[in-house]
Amino acid sequence: MGGWLVAIILLLLCLLVIGSILLVCRIIGLRQLSAWFAPSEEKTNLTAGTTSQAETRIGILRDDPPAREEVNSPISDTLSETESYTGHLPRAASFESVASDSSVLDVDFPSRIGQLEFGIEFDRDSGELVVSVIQAKDLEMDQVTKSLDSFVKLWLTPPNERPMQTRIYKDSVNPIWKERFKFDLEYQEIERKSLQLQVFSSDKYARHKLLGETELRLGDLDFRAPLRIWMNLRDMDEKPTEVGDVMLSLSYLPTAERLTVVIVKARKLKWAYSKANGDCFIKVYLLQNGKKISKKKTTIKKDEKTPIFNEAMIFSIPAAHLENVQLRISVVEQLGENILPIGHVLIGSQVSGTELTHWNQMMTSLRRPVAMWHQLRK
Numbered sequence: 001m002g003g004w005l006v007a008i009i010l011l012l013l014c015l016l017v018i019g020s021i022l023l024v025c026r027i028i029g030l031r032q033l034s035a036w037f038a039p040s041e042e043k044t045n046l047t048a049g050t051t052s053q054a055e056t057r058i059g060i061l062r063d064d065p066p067a068r069e070e071v072n073s074p075i076s077d078t079l080s081e082t083e084s085y086t087g088h089l090p091r092a093a094s095f096e097s098v099a100s101d102s103s104v105l106d107v108d109f110p111s112r113i114g115q116l117e118f119g120i121e122f123d124r125d126s127g128e129l130v131v132s133v134i135q136a137k138d139l140e141m142d143q144v145t146k147s148l149d150s151f152v153k154l155w156l157t158p159p160n161e162r163p164m165q166t167r168i169y170k171d172s173v174n175p176i177w178k179e180r181f182k183f184d185l186e187y188q189e190i191e192r193k194s195l196q197l198q199v200f201s202s203d204k205y206a207r208h209k210l211l212g213e214t215e216l217r218l219g220d221l222d223f224r225a226p227l228r229i230w231m232n233l234r235d236m237d238e239k240p241t242e243v244g245d246v247m248l249s250l251s252y253l254p255t256a257e258r259l260t261v262v263i264v265k266a267r268k269l270k271w272a273y274s275k276a277n278g279d280c281f282i283k284v285y286l287l288q289n290g291k292k293i294s295k296k297k298t299t300i301k302k303d304e305k306t307p308i309f310n311e312a313m314i315f316s317i318p319a320a321h322l323e324n325v326q327l328r329i330s331v332v333e334q335l336g337e338n339i340l341p342i343g344h345v346l347i348g349s350q351v352s353g354t355e356l357t358h359w360n361q362m363m364t365s366l367r368r369p370v371a372m373w374h375q376l377r378k
Contacts, residue, residue: 232352244269343376
């Protein structure tokens with residue numbers, strides 16, 4: 001009997017020890033689990049909250065049309081809006097919706113048959129226009145002799161005055177003349193005068209062949225400072241059709257990488273059915289390699305002969321891409337529910353005439369608006 005009692009007491013003691021050990025382990029285990037899982041739960045809650053916020057942002061983005069190359073596109077326009085100097089702020093087309101459009105415009109670039117560089121300045125006090133024919137590059141060589149002798153003729157029009165001429169530069173497709181020519185010109189005549197330049201080749205028999213030409217309307221220039229201009233040469237058949245003119249201002253702010261286009265006004269528009277007035281608006285396309293990157297348009301001006309817009313359009317363009325973009329400005333007539341293109345002009349570094357001049361002046365006059373008239377073409 002005594003032996004059983006001792007056994008029972010020992011068993012109870014063992015159970016008590018085991019129970020104590022289990023209780024201590026449970027307490028320690030709960031504390032460790034709390035220490036281990038508390039950060040995990042916090043991380044889980046934080047992750048869940050972040051995911052929820054991300055889903056909300058994605059939901060907002062999904063309300064807009066998807067962009068095909070939203071991340072990799074070199075030109076962004078997320079902050080662009082059409083803003084009027086008169087206080088109106090119509091919403092412009094977003095970059096995403098335009099970038100997803102894979103259509104390519106017929107930009108109608110002039111043929112590249114060479115370029116001509118010249119300087120031009122006007123002295124109002126003396127009534128002298130000074131034109132410096134500097135150089136040309138990428139001219140077409142003679143396919144038989146594999147060489148080129150060339151010279152430049154220049155004159156003012158109207159009327160067609162007697163041309164002045166540089167010396168002949170021999171055996172080079174990149175001739176350098178550096179010659180100055182003076183024209184007597186009154187300030188009041190600038191608005192109606194144009195400078196004509198033609199590049200000719202000359203062979204050993206003194207035969208002359210027109211390689212290309214270019215034209216610059218003096219009234220479109222800002223003569224407050226001397227200008228140095230590169231212009232693309234064109235064939236004689238590439239002159240624009242007389243359908244009207246549009247005036248616009250360009251400025252580029254390098255720090256913000258922002259190009260501002262101000263559509264000022266239009267004149268001498270050729271309306272449908274030979275009307276004196278009409279309803280019109282202007283569309284501005286930002287192009288890269290002929291593809292639409294962004295587009296905006298002005299408000300509609302109703303029953304006007306010379307519509308005045310004064311509306312600014314802002315495009316965000318990195319400076320590194322300025323050489324690869326162009327602006328296409330299209331003047332459109334509104335005929336009820338239909339629209340009829342009147343004419344357009346293409347501005348950028350890959351065009352010619354006053355369009356190239358305007359772009360170059362903008363690039364050399366950063367932060368300062370440069371305004372010019374441009375002749376529309378069909």
